[in-house]
Amino acid sequence: MSKGKPVRRRFDESTTTADLRKYMAPFADRLGYKFNTDDEFVEEVLASEIEILDATGDVFCPCRVRTGDPKEDAKIVCPCIPFYRDQFAGLKKCWCGLFILKEVEDGLELLGVIEEPTGDIDVPVFRVADLPDGQIRHVKVGKHDIAVARVGDEFFALSNVCRHAFAPLAEGFMDGYYVMCPWHGWRYDVRDGSTDHPGANVKTHDITVVADEVRVRISLGR
Amino acid sequence: MSVMLYALSTCPYCRMTRKYLEENDVDFDLLEVDLLEGDERTAAIAKVKEISGGSSFPVIVIDDETIVGFNKKRIKELLGL
Ligand code: SF4
Numbered sequence: 001m002s003k004g005k006p007v008r009r010r011f012d013e014s015t016t017t018a019d020l021r022k023y024m025a026p027f028a029d030r031l032g033y034k035f036n037t038d039d040e041f042v043e044e045v046l047a048s049e050i051e052i053l054d055a056t057g058d059v060f061c062p063c064r065v066r067t068g069d070p071k072e073d074a075k076i077v078c079p080c081i082p083f084y085r086d087q088f089a090g091l092k093k094c095w096c097g098l099f100i101l102k103e104v105e106d107g108l109e110l111l112g113v114i115e116e117p118t119g120d121i122d123v124p125v126f127r128v129a130d131l132p133d134g135q136i137r138h139v140k141v142g143k144h145d146i147a148v149a150r151v152g153d154e155f156f157a158l159s160n161v162c163r164h165a166f167a168p169l170a171e172g173f174m175d176g177y178y179v180m181c182p183w184h185g186w187r188y189d190v191r192d193g194s195t196d197h198p199g200a201n202v203k204t205h206d207i208t209v210v211a212d213e214v215r216v217r218i219s220l221g222r
Numbered sequence: 223m224s225v226m227l228y229a230l231s232t233c234p235y236c237r238m239t240r241k242y243l244e245e246n247d248v249d250f251d252l253l254e255v256d257l258l259e260g261d262e263r264t265a266a267i268a269k270v271k272e273i274s275g276g277s278s279f280p281v282i283v284i285d286d287e288t289i290v291g292f293n294k295k296r297i298k299e300l301l302g303l
Protein backbone atom coordinates (compact mmCIF):
# COMPACT_ATOMS: atom_id res chain seq x y z
CA MET A 1 0.00 0.00 0.00
CA SER A 2 2.20 2.84 1.20
CA LYS A 3 5.54 2.68 -0.48
CA GLY A 4 8.45 3.26 1.87
CA LYS A 5 6.75 5.74 4.16
CA PRO A 6 5.68 4.25 7.47
CA VAL A 7 1.96 4.44 8.10
CA ARG A 8 1.22 6.63 11.06
CA ARG A 9 -0.86 4.30 13.14
CA ARG A 10 -3.16 5.84 15.64
CA PHE A 11 -4.82 2.52 16.20
CA ASP A 12 -3.83 -1.10 16.21
CA GLU A 13 -5.39 -4.58 16.30
CA SER A 14 -6.67 -4.08 19.81
CA THR A 15 -8.61 -0.90 19.01
CA THR A 16 -12.27 -1.09 20.05
CA THR A 17 -15.32 0.94 19.07
CA ALA A 18 -15.07 2.57 22.51
CA ASP A 19 -11.54 3.77 21.63
CA LEU A 20 -12.82 5.25 18.39
CA ARG A 21 -15.61 7.05 20.23
CA LYS A 22 -13.19 8.53 22.68
CA TYR A 23 -10.82 9.69 20.00
CA MET A 24 -13.44 11.08 17.61
CA ALA A 25 -15.87 12.79 20.00
CA PRO A 26 -13.74 15.86 20.81
CA PHE A 27 -12.71 16.25 17.20
CA ALA A 28 -16.30 16.19 15.98
CA ASP A 29 -17.26 18.54 18.80
CA ARG A 30 -14.85 21.20 17.58
CA LEU A 31 -16.38 20.96 14.14
CA GLY A 32 -19.96 21.39 15.39
CA TYR A 33 -20.98 17.74 15.36
CA LYS A 34 -21.81 14.95 17.79
CA PHE A 35 -22.31 11.23 17.44
CA ASN A 36 -25.67 10.11 16.12
CA THR A 37 -28.22 9.80 18.90
CA ASP A 38 -29.01 6.27 17.77
CA ASP A 39 -26.47 4.26 19.66
CA GLU A 40 -27.00 1.00 17.85
CA PHE A 41 -26.36 2.70 14.54
CA VAL A 42 -23.18 4.32 15.85
CA GLU A 43 -21.94 0.92 17.01
CA GLU A 44 -22.69 -0.56 13.60
CA VAL A 45 -20.76 2.12 11.72
CA LEU A 46 -17.83 1.99 14.12
CA ALA A 47 -17.71 -1.80 13.93
CA SER A 48 -17.42 -1.44 10.16
CA GLU A 49 -14.62 1.05 10.64
CA ILE A 50 -12.76 -1.43 12.85
CA GLU A 51 -13.10 -4.05 10.12
CA ILE A 52 -11.66 -1.58 7.63
CA LEU A 53 -8.92 -0.62 10.07
CA ASP A 54 -7.90 -4.25 10.38
CA ALA A 55 -7.85 -4.69 6.63
CA THR A 56 -6.19 -1.40 5.62
CA GLY A 57 -4.46 0.17 8.62
CA ASP A 58 -6.71 3.23 8.91
CA VAL A 59 -10.32 4.11 9.64
CA PHE A 60 -11.59 4.83 6.17
CA CYS A 61 -15.23 5.72 5.65
CA PRO A 62 -17.43 2.62 5.44
CA CYS A 63 -19.68 4.29 2.86
CA ARG A 64 -17.12 5.52 0.37
CA VAL A 65 -14.62 3.58 -1.67
CA ARG A 66 -10.84 3.95 -1.58
CA THR A 67 -9.56 4.81 -5.00
CA GLY A 68 -5.92 3.96 -4.29
CA ASP A 69 -4.90 7.58 -4.84
CA PRO A 70 -3.44 8.59 -1.45
CA LYS A 71 -4.49 12.21 -1.83
CA GLU A 72 -8.09 11.31 -2.58
CA ASP A 73 -8.18 8.61 0.07
CA ALA A 74 -6.93 11.00 2.76
CA LYS A 75 -10.27 12.77 2.40
CA ILE A 76 -12.25 9.74 3.48
CA VAL A 77 -10.49 8.95 6.73
CA CYS A 78 -13.05 9.25 9.51
CA PRO A 79 -14.03 11.84 10.65
CA CYS A 80 -13.89 13.44 7.22
CA ILE A 81 -16.07 16.44 8.10
CA PRO A 82 -13.51 19.20 7.26
CA PHE A 83 -13.49 18.12 3.61
CA TYR A 84 -17.25 18.18 3.17
CA ARG A 85 -18.40 20.93 5.51
CA ASP A 86 -20.93 22.41 3.13
CA GLN A 87 -22.50 19.15 2.01
CA PHE A 88 -22.72 17.77 5.54
CA ALA A 89 -24.11 20.98 7.04
CA GLY A 90 -26.78 20.82 4.36
CA LEU A 91 -27.62 17.23 5.23
CA LYS A 92 -27.24 18.00 8.97
CA LYS A 93 -25.12 14.85 9.18
CA CYS A 94 -22.06 13.26 7.69
CA TRP A 95 -22.55 11.04 4.68
CA CYS A 96 -22.82 7.84 6.75
CA GLY A 97 -24.87 9.47 9.49
CA LEU A 98 -22.31 8.61 12.15
CA PHE A 99 -22.12 12.30 13.08
CA ILE A 100 -24.97 14.79 13.19
CA LEU A 101 -25.08 18.53 13.80
CA LYS A 102 -25.19 19.26 17.52
CA GLU A 103 -28.67 20.74 17.45
CA VAL A 104 -30.27 17.66 15.87
CA GLU A 105 -32.29 15.91 18.55
CA ASP A 106 -33.23 12.72 16.79
CA GLY A 107 -30.47 11.34 14.63
CA LEU A 108 -32.57 8.35 13.65
CA GLU A 109 -34.96 10.57 11.74
CA LEU A 110 -32.10 11.70 9.55
CA LEU A 111 -30.91 8.26 8.65
CA GLY A 112 -32.80 7.93 5.40
CA VAL A 113 -32.29 11.56 4.43
CA ILE A 114 -30.09 11.96 1.45
CA GLU A 115 -31.65 14.78 -0.54
CA GLU A 116 -29.12 17.55 -0.60
CA PRO A 117 -30.74 20.83 0.15
CA THR A 118 -30.09 23.85 -1.99
CA GLY A 119 -30.08 27.47 -0.94
CA ASP A 120 -28.44 29.06 2.07
CA ILE A 121 -26.66 26.81 4.52
CA ASP A 122 -25.03 27.90 7.76
CA VAL A 123 -21.88 25.86 8.01
CA PRO A 124 -20.16 25.48 11.38
CA VAL A 125 -16.48 26.33 11.01
CA PHE A 126 -15.04 26.56 14.51
CA ARG A 127 -15.84 27.58 18.05
CA VAL A 128 -15.83 31.15 19.29
CA ALA A 129 -12.87 30.38 21.55
CA ASP A 130 -10.83 29.13 18.60
CA LEU A 131 -10.30 32.62 17.18
CA PRO A 132 -8.94 35.28 19.52
CA ASP A 133 -9.94 38.92 19.18
CA GLY A 134 -8.04 40.75 16.44
CA GLN A 135 -7.13 37.64 14.49
CA ILE A 136 -8.08 36.21 11.15
CA ARG A 137 -7.93 32.67 9.87
CA HIS A 138 -8.61 30.65 6.78
CA VAL A 139 -11.35 28.05 6.51
CA LYS A 140 -12.24 25.93 3.55
CA VAL A 141 -15.95 25.40 3.08
CA GLY A 142 -16.59 23.19 0.10
CA LYS A 143 -14.98 25.01 -2.79
CA HIS A 144 -14.91 28.36 -1.02
CA ASP A 145 -11.72 29.71 0.55
CA ILE A 146 -12.90 32.01 3.29
CA ALA A 147 -11.10 34.27 5.76
CA VAL A 148 -12.89 34.64 9.09
CA ALA A 149 -11.91 37.67 11.18
CA ARG A 150 -12.75 38.57 14.73
CA VAL A 151 -13.01 42.13 16.03
CA GLY A 152 -14.09 42.19 19.67
CA ASP A 153 -17.05 39.85 19.77
CA GLU A 154 -17.97 40.37 16.15
CA PHE A 155 -17.10 37.89 13.43
CA PHE A 156 -16.77 38.58 9.71
CA ALA A 157 -16.26 36.31 6.75
CA LEU A 158 -14.81 37.36 3.43
CA SER A 159 -13.13 35.73 0.48
CA ASN A 160 -9.62 34.66 1.39
CA VAL A 161 -8.25 35.61 -2.00
CA CYS A 162 -6.77 39.07 -2.55
CA ARG A 163 -7.93 40.57 -5.84
CA HIS A 164 -4.47 41.94 -6.61
CA ALA A 165 -2.30 38.83 -7.00
CA PHE A 166 -4.40 36.29 -5.10
CA ALA A 167 -2.52 36.23 -1.79
CA PRO A 168 -4.30 34.54 1.12
CA LEU A 169 -5.83 37.37 3.15
CA ALA A 170 -5.98 35.24 6.30
CA GLU A 171 -2.21 35.48 6.41
CA GLY A 172 -2.43 39.25 6.41
CA PHE A 173 -2.41 41.71 9.31
CA MET A 174 -5.45 42.88 11.18
CA ASP A 175 -5.86 46.52 12.11
CA GLY A 176 -9.25 47.25 13.63
CA TYR A 177 -11.84 46.39 10.99
CA TYR A 178 -9.20 46.17 8.28
CA VAL A 179 -7.03 43.36 7.06
CA MET A 180 -3.88 44.18 5.18
CA CYS A 181 -2.81 41.77 2.47
CA PRO A 182 0.43 39.98 3.38
CA TRP A 183 1.96 40.46 -0.07
CA HIS A 184 1.55 44.09 -1.13
CA GLY A 185 -0.56 45.61 1.57
CA TRP A 186 -3.96 46.21 -0.04
CA ARG A 187 -6.44 46.98 2.72
CA TYR A 188 -9.83 45.38 2.92
CA ASP A 189 -12.66 46.26 5.29
CA VAL A 190 -13.66 42.93 6.82
CA ARG A 191 -17.21 44.20 7.35
CA ASP A 192 -18.07 44.53 3.67
CA GLY A 193 -15.04 43.34 1.71
CA SER A 194 -14.40 46.79 0.30
CA THR A 195 -11.02 48.17 -0.66
CA ASP A 196 -9.98 51.50 -2.13
CA HIS A 197 -8.71 49.81 -5.26
CA PRO A 198 -11.47 50.25 -7.81
CA GLY A 199 -13.47 47.18 -8.71
CA ALA A 200 -11.44 44.97 -6.40
CA ASN A 201 -13.85 44.42 -3.51
CA VAL A 202 -14.00 40.86 -2.27
CA LYS A 203 -17.11 38.83 -1.58
CA THR A 204 -18.35 38.56 1.99
CA HIS A 205 -20.45 35.90 3.67
CA ASP A 206 -23.04 36.26 6.40
CA ILE A 207 -21.88 34.88 9.67
CA THR A 208 -23.77 33.83 12.76
CA VAL A 209 -22.84 32.59 16.20
CA VAL A 210 -25.00 29.74 17.47
CA ALA A 211 -24.24 28.74 21.05
CA ASP A 212 -20.44 28.79 20.96
CA GLU A 213 -20.11 27.98 17.28
CA VAL A 214 -19.24 30.28 14.43
CA ARG A 215 -21.20 29.53 11.26
CA VAL A 216 -20.56 30.87 7.80
CA ARG A 217 -23.41 31.12 5.31
CA ILE A 218 -22.87 29.84 1.84
CA SER A 219 -25.37 29.04 -0.85
CA LEU A 220 -25.43 25.60 -2.32
CA GLY A 221 -26.36 25.89 -5.93
CA ARG A 222 -27.85 23.17 -8.01
CA MET B 223 -37.35 -3.01 -15.20
CA SER B 224 -33.69 -3.41 -14.33
CA VAL B 225 -32.39 -2.64 -10.86
CA MET B 226 -28.70 -2.55 -10.10
CA LEU B 227 -27.29 -1.92 -6.64
CA TYR B 228 -23.66 -0.87 -6.32
CA ALA B 229 -22.70 -1.28 -2.68
CA LEU B 230 -19.88 -1.64 -0.18
CA SER B 231 -19.91 -4.58 2.19
CA THR B 232 -19.03 -2.21 5.06
CA CYS B 233 -21.72 0.41 4.54
CA PRO B 234 -24.81 0.49 6.77
CA TYR B 235 -26.97 2.34 4.22
CA CYS B 236 -26.05 -0.24 1.62
CA ARG B 237 -27.30 -2.97 3.94
CA MET B 238 -30.51 -1.05 4.56
CA THR B 239 -31.05 -0.56 0.86
CA ARG B 240 -30.48 -4.21 0.17
CA LYS B 241 -32.85 -5.24 2.92
CA TYR B 242 -35.47 -2.85 1.66
CA LEU B 243 -35.29 -4.23 -1.86
CA GLU B 244 -35.42 -7.79 -0.60
CA GLU B 245 -38.36 -7.11 1.65
CA ASN B 246 -40.22 -5.69 -1.30
CA ASP B 247 -39.41 -8.67 -3.53
CA VAL B 248 -37.55 -6.51 -6.00
CA ASP B 249 -35.38 -8.37 -8.48
CA PHE B 250 -31.98 -6.72 -8.42
CA ASP B 251 -28.34 -7.28 -9.20
CA LEU B 252 -25.79 -6.51 -6.55
CA LEU B 253 -22.16 -5.56 -6.93
CA GLU B 254 -20.12 -5.13 -3.77
CA VAL B 255 -17.33 -2.98 -5.08
CA ASP B 256 -15.00 -3.24 -2.09
CA LEU B 257 -14.90 -7.01 -2.39
CA LEU B 258 -13.51 -6.87 -5.92
CA GLU B 259 -9.81 -6.93 -6.61
CA GLY B 260 -7.36 -5.63 -9.18
CA ASP B 261 -8.70 -4.53 -12.56
CA GLU B 262 -12.23 -5.51 -11.71
CA ARG B 263 -12.20 -3.19 -8.75
CA THR B 264 -10.66 -0.32 -10.70
CA ALA B 265 -13.24 -0.75 -13.45
CA ALA B 266 -16.12 -0.84 -10.97
CA ILE B 267 -14.93 2.31 -9.20
CA ALA B 268 -14.64 4.09 -12.56
CA LYS B 269 -18.13 2.92 -13.52
CA VAL B 270 -19.65 4.16 -10.26
CA LYS B 271 -17.89 7.48 -10.68
CA GLU B 272 -19.24 7.79 -14.18
CA ILE B 273 -22.85 7.16 -13.22
CA SER B 274 -22.94 8.86 -9.83
CA GLY B 275 -20.27 11.54 -10.15
CA GLY B 276 -18.50 10.36 -7.00
CA SER B 277 -17.47 7.46 -4.85
CA SER B 278 -20.20 7.50 -2.22
CA PHE B 279 -22.46 4.51 -1.72
CA PRO B 280 -24.99 3.01 -2.20
CA VAL B 281 -25.66 3.78 -5.85
CA ILE B 282 -28.91 2.40 -7.21
CA VAL B 283 -29.63 2.39 -10.91
CA ILE B 284 -33.25 1.81 -11.84
CA ASP B 285 -33.52 1.67 -15.63
CA ASP B 286 -31.89 5.00 -16.61
CA GLU B 287 -32.28 6.72 -13.27
CA THR B 288 -29.50 6.91 -10.71
CA ILE B 289 -30.00 7.40 -6.99
CA VAL B 290 -27.04 8.05 -4.72
CA GLY B 291 -27.69 7.11 -1.10
CA PHE B 292 -30.54 5.26 0.55
CA ASN B 293 -33.25 7.61 -0.60
CA LYS B 294 -36.28 5.52 0.19
CA LYS B 295 -38.73 8.00 -1.25
CA ARG B 296 -37.14 8.06 -4.69
CA ILE B 297 -36.56 4.33 -4.74
CA LYS B 298 -40.23 3.83 -3.94
CA GLU B 299 -41.31 6.26 -6.63
CA LEU B 300 -39.14 4.73 -9.32
CA LEU B 301 -40.15 1.18 -8.45
CA GLY B 302 -43.80 2.08 -8.15
CA LEU B 303 -44.02 0.55 -4.68
S1 SF4 C 1 -18.97 10.24 6.22
FE1 SF4 C 1 -19.11 10.05 8.46
S2 SF4 C 1 -18.56 7.95 8.91
FE2 SF4 C 1 -17.86 8.39 6.82
S3 SF4 C 1 -15.73 9.08 7.13
FE3 SF4 C 1 -17.01 10.88 7.08
S4 SF4 C 1 -17.41 11.31 9.23
FE4 SF4 C 1 -16.71 9.19 9.13
Ligand code: FES
Nearest residue numbers: 162164165181184
Ligand atom coordinates in the same frame (compact mmCIF):
# COMPACT_ATOMS: atom_id res chain seq x y z
S1 FES D 1 -1.72 40.08 -3.59
FE1 FES D 1 -2.77 41.22 -2.14
S2 FES D 1 -1.90 43.17 -2.32
FE2 FES D 1 -0.85 42.05 -3.85
